[in-house]
Structures are given as C-alpha cells and as structure tokens.
Amino acid sequence: MKTKLATMALGALMAAGPAVADLVIPSLSYRTGPYAAGGIPFADGYADYFTLLNERDGGIGGVPVNLIECETGYNTEKGVECYESTKGEGALIYQPLSTGITYQLIPKVTADDIPLHTMGYGRTSARNGKVFSHVFNYPANYWDGASGAVNYLLEENGGDLNGKKIALVYHNSAYGKEPIRTLEELSKKHGFELTTLPVDHPGQEQKSQWLQIRREKPDFVLMWGWGVMNQVAIQEAANIRYPMENFIGVWWSGAQHDVLPAGDKANGYKAVTFHAVGDDFPVFDDIKTHVVDAGKAAGAGDQVGTVLYNRGLYSAMLAAEAIKDAQEANGTGDVTPGMVRDAMENLNITEERMAALGMPNFGPTFQVTCENHGGPGLIGVSQWDAGTQTWNLISDFKPTDGEVIGALVEEDSSAYAAENNVEPRCN
Amino acid sequence: MFYREAGDFKTSYVDDSQTFPIKFDRYRYYVVLAVAFGIIPFIINDYWANALLLPFLIYAIAAIGLNILVGYCGQVSLGTGGFMAVGAYACYKLMTAFPDVSMFIHVILAGGITAIVGVLFGLPSLRIKGFYLAVATLAAQFFLVWLFNRVPWFYNYSASGQINAPERDVFGIIITGPNAPAWATYMFCLIFLTFCAVVARNLTRGTTGRKWMAIRDMDIAAEIIGVNPLKAKLTAFAVSSFFVGVSGALFFAVYLGAVEVGEAFGIQKSFLVLFMVIIGGLGSIFGSFAGAAFLVLLPVVLKVVGVDVLGWPTDIVAHLQLVIVGGLIILFLILEPHGLAQLWRVAKEKLRLWPFPH
Secondary structure (H helix, E strand, O other), X not given: OHHHHHHHHHHHHHHHOHHHHOEEEEEEEOXXXXXXXXXXXXXXXXXXXXXXXXXXXXXXXXXXXXXXXXXXXXXXXXHHHHHHHHHOOOOOXXXXXXXXXXXXXXXHHHHHOOOEEOOOOOOHXXXXXXXXXXXXXXXXXXXXXXXXXXXXXXXXXXXXXXOOEEEEEEEOOHHXXXXXXXXXXXXXXXXXXXXXXXXXXXXXXXXXXXXXXXXHOOOXXXXXXXXXXXHHHHHHHHHOOXXXXXXXXXXXXXXXXXXXXXXXXXXXXXXXXXXXXXXXXXXXXXXXXXXXXXXXXXXXXXXXXXXXXXXXXXXXXXXXXXXXXXXXXXXXXXXXXXXHHXXXXXXXXXXXXXXXXXXXXXXXXXXXXXXXXXXXXXXXXXXXXXXOOEEEEEEEEEOOOHHHHHHHHHHHHHHHHHHHOOOOOXX | OOOOOOOOOOOOHHHHXXXXXXXXXXXXXXXXXXXXXXXXXXXXXXXXXXXXXXXXXXXXXXXXXXXXHHHHXXXXXXXXXXHHHHHHHHHXXXXXXXXXXXXXXXXXXXXXXXXXXXXXXXXXXXXXXXXXXXXXXXXXXHHHHHHHHHOHHHHOOOOOOOEEOOOOEEOOEEOOOOOOOHHHHHHHHHHHXXXXXXHHHHHXXXXXXXXXXXXXXXXXXXXXXXXXXXXXXXHHHHHHHHHHHHHHXXXXXXXXXXXXXXXXXXXXXXXXXXXXXXXXXXXXXXHHHHHXXXXXXXXXXXXXXXXXXXOOOHHHHHHHHHHHHHHHHHHHHHHOOOHHHHHHHHHHHHHHHOOOOO
C-alpha cells in the first residue's frame, strides 16, 4: 500500500514537473492555404528536429523542448495572433517563415526582448546588427541570393553579362520585391537589362507574364516565388518551351513539390541554395530511429529529406545551438529569451560542430557578430534532375557581391533607424 | 421578466424618440459603456488586445461603414478593402509627413481623404445599380490595390513596398508602434468606435438616413417625393467611406503596425466585411457589431478549443474552422436571412411580452 501511494505521489510529481522548466519554442507554421506546399515540409523538419532532441538527448542541455505549433496560413493577422498567444508562454525564439509576418514582428520582438531568426527571408537589411538588435538572418539573405544568382550567370557566361536580358518573375509582395533593388544595382554594374514581372497572390494566374517572356525572349529568368506560384511558373515555362537551364529560382522556389508537377519538362531547372540538399547525413539515421520509426514524426512523416524539410531542420538546429550556447554561458538550463539573443549574437558554427551534430557540410561555417547578423552569405546552385528526381548541387558555396549588398544594407537600415529613432549599437 | 415597462412613461417627444426608448435597453447600454471604458482598460493584456479586441473594434467600424452603404442606402459595394487601404496609406503619409501632429487628427484626416475617394468611386452609382454597381466598386478595389503597389510615393520608396507605422502619440501616450501599451491602443480604437456608432445611429435615425432608406426601398418613388438621389447616394458613399477609412487607418497604424497592400487589403477583406454586414444584419448598427464579433471571435475561439483544449493538430483545426464558419454562415442565412440583428429583435419582442404573450 505504501509503495503504491509513493508511486502515485511520484507519478503526480512527474506529471506536474516538466511544465515548470520547459524550453518553449513556437513554430508559426502554415499547413493550410496556397502556401501550404512549402509550409508543411518546413514545419515537419522543424518539429522533427526538436522531437529528436527530446527523444535522444532529453531536450537541450537536459531541459525538454516544448514546441507550440500555431497555424498562420501565411496570413499576417493570424501571425500576430499566434505571436501574442505564444509570447505569454515564454517563447525563446521566433522563426515565422513569412516575410510579411517578419515585418510585423521586427518592432514587436525588439520591444519584448525576444530574438527573431529569419533564415533566408525577412527584411534583408536586418543583417545590420547595429540597427536591428533582435533580428538575425544568418547564414544568407535575399540580396545574397540575387547576387549569387547573378554571379553564377557571370561564371557561366565567361564573366560578361553585357547586353544580356534578365527577367525577374516575382511574387508581388514584400517578399518578391526584396531582390529588385539589388538586381537593379547589379544590372548597372554588369550592364545587363532587367525586366520585372510581378505575379499577384496567390500566383495561379501567370499567363500574361509568360506571354511577355515568350515575346521578349530574355536570356535568363530569375524567380522569387513561393507556394503554388512556383509550380505554375515552372509549368508555364515548360509550356512556352523556355530552356530550363536558363531558369533560376531563389531557394524558396526550388523544392521537390515545385518541379514534380511539370514532370520531365522541369529537368534542368535550377535554384540557388545556402545549405546542402539530400538526406545523406548521419542525422537522418537518428531521425529515422528516434522519430519516424517511433511514430513521432510531425505531419504525415513523408517529407524527410526534401529540400524544405532540410531547411526546417537546419533552422531548428541553429536555434537549438543558440539555446545550448545560452545555457553554457549562463550556467543554467532554464534560459530566458534575452540570454538566447545574446548567444545568437556570438554564435559560432564550425565544421566540427556541424559534424558532431551529424550534419557535416550541411551549411556554411560562420561567426555572428554584433555588427553582422547576416553571416557570410555563401550561395550555391542546385539543379533538378527529373530522371532520378533529385536536386544536385552543381556550383559550390561561393561569396556574393559584398560591396553592392553592404551599401544597400547600410542605406536601408539607416532609413529604418531614422524612421524609428533607433540608436546604433555595437560601439 | 427582464423588461418591466410598466411605469416607463414618456412625457415629451424628445424622450420618445431617443435612441433607446426602453429603460432597460438604456441601462444595459450604459452598463456596456461602463464596462468597456471603465473596467476592460484596467484588466487588458497584450493577447486580449491584439488577438481579440482590436480586430473586433476595428472591423466593427468597417462594418458600420459598409452597413450604411449597403444596408441603409442599398448600394452594393465590393470595394471595402480598397477603401481601407486608402485610409491606411493616407494615415501613413500623414504620420510620416507630420510626426508632431496627434494621431487623432491623422486618423480623422485619413477618414476624410477616404471619403473624397469614396465619393469619386460612388459617382457611377448615379447611373448603374445592383450587380453592375458591385462590379464598378470591384474595379475600385483592384485599381486602388494596384495603385498602392505601383506608385512608390505611397510607401515612401521603401525597398519592400511595405509600410511601417512609426511611433506616434496622443497627449504623450504612445498609440502606435511596439511600445504602445495594450490599454492605450484599446481605448484609442474604442473611442473611435463609440464615436462612429453614435454618429451612424443618429444619422440613420434622422433625415439623411430616411433619405438613404427611401433610395434603397425604391429610388424612383424617392425621387418623386423629393429626395435628391445625387445627394443621397453621394452622402452615403462619403459617410460610409469615412468610417471605412478610419477603420483602415486604425487597422494599419494601431493593430498591425506594418502592412502590405495586396495581402492586408485584398478582395478577401472586402468580402469579409460584407459577410459581417450580411450575417450581422443589413440596416442595423447592432448587426454590424454582432457580425464583426461573430467573424473575428469565432475563429479564435475555435482555435483555442481545438488546439489548446483538445490538442488536435493545427492543420485539422484550421480546416475545421473553415468548415464550421462556412456551415454556420449558411445555416444563419437559411434560418434567419435578416441576420443576427433580426434574431435579437425577435428575441427581444418575445422577452418584452413574456410571460404573457398574446
């Protein structure tokens, strides 16, 4: 009888215990709506990595992670609702996977002292840590992407783009407009002609844009698309027989679900990327044993190893490493958002560190500093092989045009600082 | 039981024609005001303000505005999103051009600018009616969104085309931006809503409103008895657009803080506000409140119940939300085509006679 009571008491204690010291990480995901095709694999990868940490290591530094998923539908109003409802739970870091929601959250997180990590999206000039204290966009941003794509084209064309025509097909939103300014600067520098073709939300209607491409015959087409827009664009390009190897998407337009609907015709389509592709990494073995085979995979569990799943995994890994650093720096398992922010500002991702996590060469090595929240901006190019249905890296991760981007970042961030009376930090 | 009207005598016409002639209604109205102004500001937190109350207050203003046009004057409009965008961008340009001026003035001026734009797009209503007018206002919706996307002057040449609300105050209390306290933003919107509702209620009870309703019920007959259709229709467009513009300005400056025109003020917004008006009840101020509350609060409640209480996956809850809200809309329209306001009206008549219905 006594033992029974004791076990019951212990059980009650254990049931009540974890709620006190969990690491709360919100996942502002979207599994519904026109952007769900991209939102689902990212959210699955993000959730699976934290499940893996909980199952294999008992959380981060022995403290379990409590992932709160909140559906935004890529809608800013719902994003605000999600932010407010998870903020109160003690959220440590936000990664909303939406440029629109990022713009909403930049001032809010700064006021609430919570870090915001927008990996490869969001406001590009947030890379300037002197102005944006709580926003991080390492390891690469849109302007790196634009410059990386142009650099790749330069390389392909013997260093000369003079007189070439490049068209940009973009999602007519803050997200799609981001690269225009950089591309305009680059067009002045390298002498190519830039045409911009906006596609309105949600992006199913692109007949006129592709008609224009058919008429003007640009040498290269760049795409800043997301969700259903990508598949439609690739299909339309195939319909007008545009040569796929001259069609380059940003990293949000280069996943399996974007190219599969067009079948063999999508063969040769390219996309820039800032992390590795494929599932040939030791971490995937652990995910298989501890998460998928244990029946704990997020969603349908069929996305493991896809491009966006990897990106979700990568972004979760960077968050987890920052939290680990914060725990070590402060000697406590129970960190606050402010501590995580400080750790993110000093985050150092080395090759050994990634190898120890079972992700060797998964992304670039980088060191975040107070001034530079954007990382090195190394951009590679991947290409779709419709025969084997795989993305293959065809160009290694290379630096981008830091001179052009640096000047634009300085200009845009100082405009923000002036508009919002932000005192520059890091002095 | 609730309504005890015995002894509630009116001795003057003023008493008899007041907004709430029944004593019980009047007291309830005072209680609601007292709670809204006197209690909620002291207990409000960020979540309640930003997730529930601000959207409710702001959509209620928009719904009142649209109800004046559609419900009282009978001019169908699908341009609400576009007019909200006018309010938002006008407010943004004013906020950045005159940083020292009080937010109150900016919001009211933004409403005024929207009223002018609304009158401009209301001109076709003198020639066309019904569905054709709906199409004309739809054109306004697409044109305005296109305009704000296309002309960089409207978004101060920012790289992304987004507009961001800088920090502005009223009498030293911060109203916009991330540092604004929840109670201040709530009070700011509440004051505007109260003002709009009182103005709308009194306009619709007076000559102007009667002219609108005459036009709505039969425009030729109205013209014969001396209602000037030009004036009546254009005043309806002006007043309606003013309210919609105010709500757009608040939506951008106080609630969201950063806005992208295609996403925040697209055609879905026009339909959302129109649904609020239809579900709430055409030609009823209370209906505008009820409709706004229904469409703002119900999804949040369903989400809280589904995800936080029952622990279901978020995507299933999001899909169920669409199914349930859609189902309820159909159900309401079949069972009570005149909306929630009519439901309330019927219930109130029953309550007034209870327990001795004749």
